[in-house]
Amino acid sequence: MENPNDVKELIPEFFYFPEFLENQNGFDLGRLQISKERVDDVILPRWASSPEDFIYKHRKALESEHVSAHLHLWIDLIFGFKQRGPAAVEALNVFYYCTYEGAVDLDAITDEKERKAVEGMISNFGQTPCQLLKEPHPVRLTLEEVEKRKGLDSSPLNLFQHISDIKSFFVEGISDHVPLVKAVVPKNQSHSFITQGSPDTLVVLNQSCVFATHGWLPYNKNISNYFTFIKDPTVSSSKTQRLLPGPFAPGLEVCPNLFVVSHDGKVLFSGGHWDNSLRVTSVLRGRSVAHIRHMDIVTCLSTDLCGIHLMSGSRDTTCMVWQVLQQGGAVVGLHPKPLQVLCGHTDEVVSVSISTELDVAASGSRDGTVIMHSVRRGQYLRCLRPPCDSSLPLSVLHLCVSWDGHLLLHTCVEGKATLKDKNALHLFSVNGKLLRSESLKEQVSDMCVSGEYVIIGTEQGNLCIYDLYSLCLSVAPMAMRVPVRCVSVTKEQSHVLVGLHDGKLIIVGVGRPAEITRKRWGPSKKISQISSEEKIYTTENDQT
Template sequence: MTSRRESAVRQHSFSLYNLSANEIYFQDYAVICQSTLNEDHQTKVKGRVKICSKSLVFVPNDIRSPMIKILYKQISKFEDSGKNEFSLTDSTIVSSSSSSSNVNKKKSNSLIIICSSATLMAINGRIEPYTTTYDTHRFYFEFVYSNVEDCLSVVGQLYRSTTLPFPEQVMMIESIVQGRLKMLKFDFKQLKDLNEKVLFEQDAYVIKPLIKNPGKCLLTNQCCYFQALNNINEQQIVQYELGTLYKIAKRRYKFHYIGCELQFKLDDQRPSQKKILYLVFANQSICSTFYDLVLTQSCVHLDLTSSENMTLRWQQGTISNYDYLLYLNDRGERSFHDCSQYPVFPWVLRNYTSSNLDLNDPQSFRDLSRPIGALNIERLERLKERYTNMSLPLDHQRFLYGSFYSNPGFVVYFLCRLHPQFSLCLNGGRFDHSDRLFHSIVDTWKSVLTSDSDVKELLPEFYMTSKFSDDADDDEHRLDGEFLINQFDIDFGIRHDDVRIGDVLLPPWAENERDFVYKMRLALESEHVSQHLHEWIDLIFGYKQRGDEARCADNLFHYLTYGVPENHSLTEMEQYEEQLSLETQILEFGQVPKQLFLKPHPRKLTEQELKNDQEQKLNVDIDQPSTPTDNITNPMEEHLMRPRIQSLSSFEHHELGHFEFDSVCRLHKTAVKGIVPHPSLPSTHLLTIGDDGFLRNYMVNKSKIDTFYFISLRPLTCIKSIQVHFSIDGNEQCALAFVGCYDHTLYIHNLQTGTSILSQVLHDDIITDLCITNRSTPTLLCTSSHDATVRFWSLENLIFINEDSYVFQPNYHSTAILPMQYDISFDSSCTCMHALEEHCLLAVGCQDGTINLCNFQTGEILKQLTSPLSLPILSLSLRSDGLFLAYISSKAVTLVDIISSTDVFTNTCVSDEQSFKSLFYSSQMLILGLMNGSCDVWNLKICEKVHTLNINDKISITTIAYNDGMFFFGTDDGSVHSYVFASRQQLSI
């Protein structure tokens, strides 16, 4: 039967997939075979006999003759030409001398095998179920180049292992493998460069779906080499250049973190067996050593940015749902090379019967908030009843589902057409019963909804399509639905309804397999799925994956699929048999991914939210928190801080723009602690405060100080400025500066007259930050302090609001500000603060590394976040819509999704000199002032660092501010550096 495409599959070649799953192939010999399988017993067939851990396989040179597999356990007798017989007696191999009949005598250097069955494989090179003949067969192998004794020394041990109990059999085979690996010497002549420095040499296994191959792993400063124990590859030593390595990840294999998966780029960017190398070592220590050595090589340049801050990228629509799920699977330690941990994707559609697919209709989609096993209420009730009535040993836990959503059986089920060898390997040379094979999308969907044992989700292959540019052939998998086509014309049999199984039957709305996966992908990327995908992530990778949350969500699996119980370490097991039992369970029923999220996963931003984010201009407040940072938040902060609004356009394009140096001026004797615009003068005037106790009016266009005001002998910490009218009807106005100080005092200064209006002690320690409302009645002043409190003060005796403008009270000269009836107390000193009056939200950073989100009107603490390193929070800033919070400590910057409390962007400093000091945050831009005098500029749309500004050599950046098209960087030596910011979009007031 002719294949739909001519390929190497037509060639008669031996593969590890011709063996049982994870069976080991050791070596082979050139032989001439005669057997009673042939009608003419005298027919001689040339070929090679493969010595494997559970069987012997004869591979003839002539494709017209089948490969023959002989299981050791079916062999009753070995004889060599010297009449040495190896027979099975009481589970022991004995050697004796006997006078065999003339029929069994052959010329020297031959081996005679007598067995009760033999399996025929790949007759005429066809992919089809193997045929096993049960009869007494005799095989006569004449060794062409080698001595039969060499073969018998190995076969005798492997033959004996089959007579042992299963655990002892596995141990004996492992012992044989280790012994042969010790004798395997790496051929250093195969090195790419004789000057290469050898860094690492250890025994390892190469892992591929359902198979493993032992050998030697050698690491040099240029390449990674794998020398197989056998000759299964065309070249025994395979070379991987470290210069082409773009990704490396540790993997969990059979409960243990002993795996390491490396991905290499190829020049032609086409899939290849050399592209991915999955290695498994003897223990975790060896694996970690290899991993660390690879990372330290100078020629290794990993693509780190492609996998950093992926949650934020996904939320903003920078990456697709498909790519994000691949990323989560990778982080969850799922691999295309491990069928027990194959990547898992969701069913997103429920409509597989109509002729038209409407992706705007919510009824077309599956409920992603519920596990696949809980979509059918009737089935769920049956499973819950079984769960309630389970009687299990004390160390076992009850479960709803016996297997995970993805396991080797499910993977083989879906890929039986694309990779039929998987099915033959896993199922002992057979395909599953015709009625259980993957035949129809509709039937499979019905099964996962109704069958008590069928809870499988989908594979990435259901969404791989070349019509999406991000499918750049990163994996060794075909695209566009080829797994749905019986491309090798395999006879899968006939179903009970007399229908012959061929291509998978598709929904009526799909024209062909390409159209099917394309529309599946459109559904995956649809707005409906985008708004609910986080619910499915919670089930598979998140907080509903295990424990009480899983139980409440009807998402509970067999306890072994979660890994080894905490009180049951495999490394300390006394019985090897128990370990094998646990591993067999996992390999058969799958493993739950690594839990990635302990809190609800943030949702993806809607198309409207993304559109608004691109269209609206971000209101940027140049005012600084008490910390060495600037609040560039959004329209809301402008309401909180001052009536005059500065705006920074959102960055619709990935290219933010560029910075051009303008000027620098030394304004203070010591560190600059705050920069705000002058509320009454043109934008060329700024107000600055410093540790020297002075408030200065800085003329940017002339790079000089216009006026200055002495405030205190102690360092000043924070400043806000407002414009106030003297009366409702009059045009006369002045500017007020509110200044916090080390002496616990708030100073209110009239910038027009240069006089002090008020100085009042507000706290028991340093005032660290302040803000002023312009919507509430009365107008409120909010202050934070090292005394671990945030206090609220009424300004009604000083000013009031009239049509969004501040107006003086008639007797404002002789007044004091009054405390409100509530304040907020914390467990640690308050270091910084930011408020969104519109959302009644107040964020307070503390010395102990906590961030407290509070209700602005009531003082109630709504939520507490903790910095990963528990270091003091130096600065923070809320986004205007209240969705995100950015904060820094000296060692890390973090962007948090407030609703889910999930860190969606993180970056850590690489050295003490590059520790963080100040922060500027808008929805698309993050600027980090560093200890060494430079600033890192991040484009949050693509989560990449796009600029590094060298502001001041080795002088810390204490504060960052923006005003009217310019950025201002205050430094530790009292200077202010001005930079013009040029972007594709205008920065306007």
């Protein structure tokens, strides 16, 4: 602490880049002087099971409550009043004089040798940042104080922070006996100053290609069930229903992978059409506004977190990246010419995922491979092959890229329905390292990743929430009674929207609704009436 020549800091790689801890290239780094042991990978502390675990826990520590409570002290040392003067001396925060801003005027040094010597010292010791504050920085609010402030307004509760208190509600009458294949609240819906606080749009599409725009508004504690659902009146009559233009290709299953709603909720992108087209339909008017031709049937679609690129996969083994067109801040369609055409698979592409922020476009195929390309240049990066003990064909049916670059795959062995380990989850790093695999006992019908959690709906009628990094269940599976067709998470992470095979929309969130009347629905299945639309969906696990 007292030696000014021995200054250490953690470089950013300690919080995001586990590969720097490994000697993957096998360089000869010599041997230790005493034990003569060969220097190779970095020896990790006992609390870290792998380089990835080391980085994950480092990042968790950096974002912990302890660090938040002491963050102002670090700011005082680096940018604040303890950077210079008596306060810096008392805090043992004094460095070589050349490192401080304005300590040396290089332009005033006329001697060339002396100037180079000073420049060398500055380069060697580094430079202290500019002093920005003369007074102590205020303390950051604690988590409890933040929660108390949230309780005073109408901000929604985060589902994953109160995962032990989640409940299920259901909405009837929006798609009776017709499976729901899409239910999503677009994340970037714009509201004018006059309409601030008004409901967002919840877009719902069923297997008959009837779609509707319901009103959606999440609350915190203002109402008993913590959300407001306003039913779209157009779904009640066949004369007013909005229908996605068809028909679809013969033999193609209408599934969530075929549809993407733009982030502003203005348009619906759809694939799977008989004429090999990728179509853009106005959500408000229910009319097709653009047809873009593929070489073959479009089998899957995905958009990035920003909503500026759309990725499509097709039966002819190719993928395309499209630029989303906007006008006046609203999405109006796609550029007619693809930004990139990506190749490499040997069979039909059935799942795609794109991240413009990470410059990654990933595609999964029935040939059992995942191929990664860059978005900007369309350059091939790597091919991933999930492990499989069976000799039967393996398909990558679902694929997600998380916010920090992890790739989560759902693979399914084709053929024998009773085959053990038929379905599995595989987690890869952004650089293609297999981190973890977990076998599943149920068939996955839809999957999404939100933050550090994986939400999965199954054909056996369960909603499962897994931890992304460990692939362990975060809470006991919630029984939905009938097969799940689609899942999505609202933009505030306050609710999970679940579409069922019988046409019901299940809304899972934090809530302790007040029971008004109690009814029966089927044998031994209790329902509590909340309003004319929303009801508690009592799962089998909740009954005693």
